[in-house]
Amino acid sequence: MSQTKVIAKSIFYNRIIFFLSIIGFFIAIYVLQSFLRGSSIICVNSGCEIVRKSSSSYPFGIPVPAFGLLGYAFLILLSFVRTTATNKNFIYGQLGIATFGILFLGWFTYTEIFVIKAICTWCAISAVNMAIIFVLALLTARREIFNK
């Protein structure tokens, strides 16, 4: 593939990552404010409430959506920085956060299913969202770094 095409693809992927990170960021804000205020979460079933009230949703005493908020905030920042700088470390950074993101969400989805025994719709949406970001970050890293 020509260098121009690689760059075009990478720009396109970065736009999607940016947009999805914004979506994830706002989902995290919404869920986090419910966690902190103890108010009910609008959900398609009763799963969100069960998950919110479970102690498993507070690893190290920190509400789970706080991790999401931080992760998505970094992803937004990094994808924005990539529009002005070409340093490949930013791509590594995105990939690193997205990797942590899917590992974290993988662990949390497991906890939801097997420990809490309820599924929170917003977490599931966030998990899919993060998985897409991870794939895009991986493709970008592969294309840019290995020029494939």
Add this chain to the structure above:
Amino acid sequence: MKLSGESKLFIGILLATVAIIAGAVFFMSQPEKTLSRSDLLPSDTYTKGNKNASSYLVEFSDFQCPACGTFKPLVDGIITKYKDKLLFGYRHFPLYNTHPFAEKAALAAEAAGRQGKFWEMYEYLFENQQKFSDEVIMEGATVLKLDKEKFDKDINDPKLKDKINRDVAAGNSLGVNATPTFFLNGKKLNISSFDDLENSVKAEINK
């Protein structure tokens, strides 16, 4: 610093998203309207307390829901404490998917209600919530000395099922998405601790 076209696009996306979300939050956070008493307390709802009281508390509940069982002593305490100033109504919101005996329990309570023992069955069901089975629920009729034949007939009466379904439909349209959900004087309560419920009732009664 001069921004690239791509950076400007990103800022545009960000601003547009923030604007859309801010608009959505603004429209969704309009003050909740107060629901009418007749919507929340249809005439055939089982109630406790003072029927003429100006304050009324309605609970959407599920006999198999552990949280409802935990709230029960608290609700009982509130009903006793404010019996002259409050009317309490129990409405069904069985969570069919997660609680296999919730509907049967609701039917049992309604069938007992036809023999004037709804609240006795309410006590029995919450007491035995942990060991629910068809037998345990049906056994309630014997324990409460109900006319067993009538109870068996009533529990299968489609009219009772209709009443429960109507409660569920009402709950869904009123924004009930978990049990227990409480409405105090037409307003949905957001409860985060046990104290919240009594404090809300107290504040409303002392208004």
